[in-house]
Amino acid sequence: MNYIWFLIIAISIIFGAINNKLSNVVTGILNGAQEAIHISLYLIGIMAFWLGIMKIAEKSGCIDFIAKLVQPFTKKLFPEIKNDKTATGSIAMNFAANAFGLSNAATPMGIKAIEEMQKHNIDKDSASNSMCMLLAMNTAGFQLIPATVIAILAAHGDKNPTIIVLPTLLVTIIAFTFAIFTAKVFEKIWTTQTTQEAQNND
């Protein structure tokens, strides 16, 4: 992340200078900072709401119920947290919210899951295997129906915008499978934390 971050900023400044747009780049810092505070504030609101709802779902046993349904699948993908019902249930709800395109609800549920995972994590500064798997699932963008895209196409006069549903689904399935597979392969190669986690589970 250190190198990527440096690279993005260095490229911006160099290209800004070449294209005579350095003043735009500097204004970019200001606009970016403003956008960051906007998103954080927005997240506080929607996140607090869903975390409140999730608390009720947790205490009433809804999350445990969902956890039991999906455990056969999550056991394989998230071996470290297979006995944590709150984490398992949150992962399932995060996945479902993503699949239905409800990204506002998906983020708080995913954060709930990663918070639970942090409790099982020994090195609190460093990502555990389950966290990497959760993020792989979330960054692959699995979605059943791209409702917003369909709406945009329809707004521009497309008479048959649902024609893109099948190809889009195909693409997300490929990306999603690839992400899970890649995470599992890296889990085997990247051994820095696995030994610690094994001890943690004993």
Add this chain to the structure above:
Amino acid sequence: MINSLLETISLWIIPAIILLILFIGLLKKLPIYELFIDGAKDGAKIGINIFPYLLAIITAITMLRESGAIEALGTTCQNFLNLIHLPADVLPIIITRSLSGSAVLGILSDIAANHDINSYTTRLASIMAGSSETTLYVITVYFGAIGIKKYRYALITGLLADLAGIVAAITVTYWFFG
């Protein structure tokens, strides 16, 4: 007809979930109001934890967008882009899709307005927008919420999945509409 069905489902899904959770809570005689307040308290804490992470990545990306580097890349790689059936107009979607979902939709709207709605370019842009996920944003927010600084293989996995998604989008679009 499929359209109106989709609309009804997406309209009802969130209210239905909320109603169901509250109803089950009441049925089990839980103090749902107090539980909600209790859970919501964590929201503010998470938002403040995430802020510095978001600040770092969003300022950097905004600087990049303002510098004109993306357009420069598009013109330099023109021949290569033609070779892999990737119209230069779709390039901004690829670059912004890891950070901002709303920006991607903005670009798509722009492409749909300036190209034939049934053209390969519009189809590819739609399929790419529909299958994209804000990788950098997701990683920043999730790890920011719990203060993880070493991402291990999470970032590389996310970026490789993005790449796979882009390749898949071009292949599938070319196959269906090319």
